[in-house]
Amino acid sequence: MPYDWVVFDADETLFSFDARKGLETLFWRYELDFNEAVFSQFKTVNAPLWQGFQQGKLQAKDIKQRRFVPWEPYFGKPSEAINLEFMQCMADVSETIEGTRRLLDTLHGNTRMGIITNGFTELQQERLQKTQTDKYFEFLVVSEEVGMAKPDPEIFHHTHRNHINESVPAERILMVGDNPHSDILGGINAGWHTCWFKRGDDADNSNIEANHTITHLDELTALLANS
Numbered sequence: 001m002p003y004d005w006v007v008f009d010a011d012e013t014l015f016s017f018d019a020r021k022g023l024e025t026l027f028w029r030y031e032l033d034f035n036e037a038v039f040s041q042f043k044t045v046n047a048p049l050w051q052g053f054q055q056g057k058l059q060a061k062d063i064k065q066r067r068f069v070p071w072e073p074y075f076g077k078p079s080e081a082i083n084l085e086f087m088q089c090m091a092d093v094s095e096t097i098e099g100t101r102r103l104l105d106t107l108h109g110n111t112r113m114g115i116i117t118n119g120f121t122e123l124q125q126e127r128l129q130k131t132q133t134d135k136y137f138e139f140l141v142v143s144e145e146v147g148m149a150k151p152d153p154e155i156f157h158h159t160h161r162n163h164i165n166e167s168v169p170a171e172r173i174l175m176v177g178d179n180p181h182s183d184i185l186g187g188i189n190a191g192w193h194t195c196w197f198k199r200g201d202d203a204d205n206s207n208i209e210a211n212h213t214i215t216h217l218d219e220l221t222a223l224l225a226n227s
Contacts, residue, residue, distance in 0.1 A: 002224070003111055003193065004168050007159065009150075009177030012119035013188070013197050014100050015127055019043075022090035026082075029089070032074055037088040045070060053149055054118065054182060060144035084122060091126040096133065099217030104136045106221045114139040116175075117160055118149045118182060150179075151186030160190070176220065180208045195220060 011017035020039050041128035046067045050147045052058035061080075068079035068086070075082050107113055114137050117124055128134035141159050143149035148158070156175070160166060164173065170191035177183020178197045185208050187194040196210040197217070214220050 003174040005112050005114065005164055006107060006174045006224070007114045007116055007192075008174060009175075009179065009183045010077070010115050010124060010127075012178045012199060013176060013183075014097055014115075014133070015131065016093075016095050016097060017045075018093055019090070020115065021034040021093045022086060025089040025093055026086050029085075030075060040068065040211070042067075050118075053143075054151070056148070056152065059147070060120065083120075087120055087123040088126070091130055094127050094130070096131050097217060099221065100133070103221045106131060106225050109138055111224070112164075113137050114141065114159065115161060116124050116141045116150065116155060118143040119203045133149050146180070150177075150182035151189065153186060153189040156186060156190030156192060174211075184208050184210045 008014050019042075019093040023035045023039060023042060025036070043157075046063075049058060049063045049067055053060060053063060064083045065081045066079060068075070068082040071082060072079055104113070115124070117140075119142060121144050124140060124142050128137070128140065139159070141155065141163065143155065146155060146158055148155045160168070160170070160173070171193055173192045174195055175183060175187030175190075175192045176195040176197060177187075178199050180196055184194045184196050188208070188210075193212075194210040195214060196208075197220075198213055198215050212220070212223060214223070
């Protein structure tokens with residue numbers, strides 16, 4: 001193995017993140033109407049909050065407290081309580097991305113693994129347990145807990161100091177993620193090697209140069225197994 005550590009993003013890298021399906025499940029449980037207009041409104045409210053969080057202008061609690069405010073009268077509870085139930089629905093509908101288990105089985109025992117994710121603790125922990133993948137990872141760094149988010153290099157430095165070991169050279173750590181900005185550029189700025197998991201019609205982002213680019217996790221399995 002060319003790397004001592006492989007650190008993964010979670011959403012849309014190892015696990016599916018179908019916000020529409022999760023939101024539909026939540027509305028269905030309350031017998032509330034759900035349609036494309038509702039989902040569009042949710043995205044309109046949600047996207048700027050996450051952008052502000054990734055830019056360091058907002059905290060995770062701001063997202064929890066604000067993104068379901070328009071629907072508080074329908075659920076009869078505050079946004080933060082709705083958000084918690086939404087996270088539970090997201091864990092219920094989440095599945096591993098094709099190739100995840102083959103990759104983790106190949107790496108297990110040969111290189112050490114961890115996760116850095118911009119997300120909420122409730123979802124990440126429950127999803128690892130639900131998919132029975134928690135056994136593969138030595139650490140789970142969640143932006144909500146550490147108060148910083150990718151692409152801020154400090155979340156990578158925090159992980160290096162507190163969960164890996166500063167004696168491990170940065171170039172011996174591989175960051176794998178689907179987001180060229182938060183995962184790849186963040187990893188590059190921290191001095192780590194990077195692998196961009198290019199999904200579907202993702203833009204080329206030619207100004208961001210990862211060490212590796214893949215379109216399926218099996219490609220990474222082969223790359224690491226044969227190195």
